[in-house]
Amino acid sequence: MTTPFGQSTVLGYPRIGPDRELKRAVEAYWAGGIDAAELHDRAARLRAAVWRTLRDAGLASVPSNTFSFYDHVLDTAVAVDAVPDRFRRLGLSELDTYFAMARGTAAEPALELTKWFATNYHYLVPEIGPDTAFTARPDKPLREYTEAAALGITTRPVLVGPATFLLLAKPAPDAPEGFRPVDRLDDLVDAYADILGALADAGVPWVQLDEPAYVADRDAAEIDALRAAYDRIGALHHRPRLFVASYFGELGDALPALLATPVEAVGLDLVAGPGNLARLAAAGPIPGRTVVAGLVDGHNVWRTDLRAAAATGAALTSLADHVSVATSCSLLHVPVDLAAEPDLDPDLRARLAFARQKVDEVVALGRALRDGVGTLPAPVPPAPAAWRDDTVRARLADLGDEHTRRAPYAERAAAQRARLGLPPLPTTTIGSFPQTDELRRARAAHRAGRLDDAGYADRMRAEIAHVVAVQERLGLDVLVHGEPERNDMVQYFGEQLGGFAATVNGWVQSYGSRCVRPPVIHGDVTRPAPMTVDWSRYAQSLTGRPVKGMLTGPVTILAWSFIRTDQPLADTADQVALALRDEIRDLEAAGIRIVQVDEPALRELLPLRAADQPAYLNWAVTAFRLATSGVADATQIHTHLCYSEFGEVLPAIDALDADVTSIEASRSKMEILDDLRAAGYGRGVGPGVYDIHSPRVPDQAEITEALCRAVAAVPADRLWVNPDCGLKTRGYAEIEPALRHLVAAAAQIRATLG
């Protein structure tokens, strides 16, 4: 007797807890405030609460092993024992070895952290070499299954699938040239077979293996590898039934490949990948299989058009024996519960669904597929007319090419040189200075009404004065105001722009214990008042040196917000760009001579399929240029990029036409400079000479060495000296010596220039 896949499920659920309990627990453990037993206890309570919530909501199939102390890709690495020796050698407990891989130690840098597909979640990159010994360590999925079973809830353990795991991994540092982790798939499948055997022993009926890597372009060999892996896993005599989930797009040729294997259920994202439906139809009948239809968007916060989703579900029932309703991806990417936002505008609230509400939608759709659409709740009301702004629309309609073009760089550079009078190799920072507990407490007091507006502004001005004084004392050439007033580089703008709504508790995990509160873009974007001008003007009033105005660019604002789905993203980007254009002109009018527009998410939003990339890059570049091209030649525009490998988008970085680009470079040993030059980039560049992600303070010699490499790659008159990124996550005890060394290293190289 086989267990059918239930009528409704979610691919994963937020693990941070309704009040970020996970953050508080792990941070308390790291700080020595609670012991491992207490941490495990709190984690078990969080897991139990999620399972009960999902069961009580009426979900037919409940996932487990979606909890993680830090990251689910790291959990999968541990489940197959892919722990690099450098961490084993530390001789720590299992839990502390895990956290050492996630966070590093004084002796060992952490695994690399990188973007999880096109989301704002970051995973830890497994390091796989030819000798990595894969061994099944199924303890965690087994423990979670058993824990839930003790509550009377039968769950479906979730693991990253073996092919995606290796495609996301990077070669271990000592791997020979040309080694590819995916070449180890056969060995890894052996370990998965053992894990599945152990789960089957425990009575697990279904397991979910996530293979989202196959919604990106994959070559024939990679698709063959997928088929071979699931042929082998499918042929195992002793295993749970297999649900292979895909999400974030269309499976393309991987879909028929997967359907040719014995897996019992395939998950398709029908929100980000509507073409999956036609591809499934083209694949022909799939007797005995379940299609798990991702009909409820797990990556955005809008309520689902349940009738349209039910129609898609009904279309699927003619293609597959069993259709189950699910979220399009894990609900990890949305806040936990709309109930925690009682003060949101009712018109907006009526249109939103967070994780908890999306579970209800899935259950309702599952019921509708069985009992008909008459059972569905009332449709989402239309958007209020007040969310439309005809002035913004008319302004955008009137724009021409001249609004995205500046004078030739040589002319601008000459005007800026004359106006700014900077030395060669000017030193600067990326914007933020340490966000101290005291600053956060002041903001919390202001939010709670314990500190009034004037008191808060005084506190921020005092911080700005401090940051300016520190920079003058250190001898930096171009100063910043330090961004003390910003809770976050996107949320801060979301709180001030029209068409955006900020949440008070809408936290989403970004990495490990770090969370963000993405604003919701619901209407046309306006700028009711200047957003940064007073702070920048005040900072500039304290010093004769130039203070950079500091803004977040249109792409990054969209990437780290919940976006509108009722108009093309390009249109929303232009609206944000127009607001920034007005802000930049106001900064210029206030005497700000340099404005930096950060675009760290430029690479993040790049579509997964190459065919979709040119259109994206075109609108992304246009929006940046619309924002930044309204200024005089003598006003210098900087941009800043970090958190990504920028190889694929270097021509777009050049096309941004910024006067100066600061870019993360210290970990790649300045190689980015050659790549930029090869892409034709010929304007100012500030390769990061100091890795701010690490608490290590670089000495002068290593910064000098980095600068020597930079001077060899870029003419000195175009080179800037700066850290890799903002300093907000560091403390003054680290950044003061680091910046002192940076300034001294720049002086040392300047002296050699003659």
Ligand SMILES: CN1c2c(nc(N)[nH]c2=O)NC[C@@H]1CNc1ccc(C(=O)N[C@@H](CCC(=O)N[C@@H](CCC(=O)N[C@@H](CCC(=O)O)C(=O)O)C(=O)O)C(=O)O)cc1
């Ligand atoms: C650069 N990155 C960012 C991404 N996305 C963004 N939206 N913003 C980013 O900066 N994506 C890519 C990377 C990801 N990196 C990070 C790095 C750090 C964090 C982080 O530290 N997050 C904080 C929350 C930041 C914040 O909103 N701070 C608020 C304080 C909110 C708060 O917790 N308040 C407390 C009370 C505080 C007190 O009393 O001391 C409370 O409400 O309980 C602020 O400064 O006002 C985090 O803690 O996780 C995120 C992504």
Ligand SMILES: N[C@@H](CCS)C(=O)O
């Ligand atoms: N100006 C921002 C950029 C971060 S990517 C900062 O300095 O924090």
Ligand SMILES: [Zn+2]
């Ligand atoms: Zn940065």
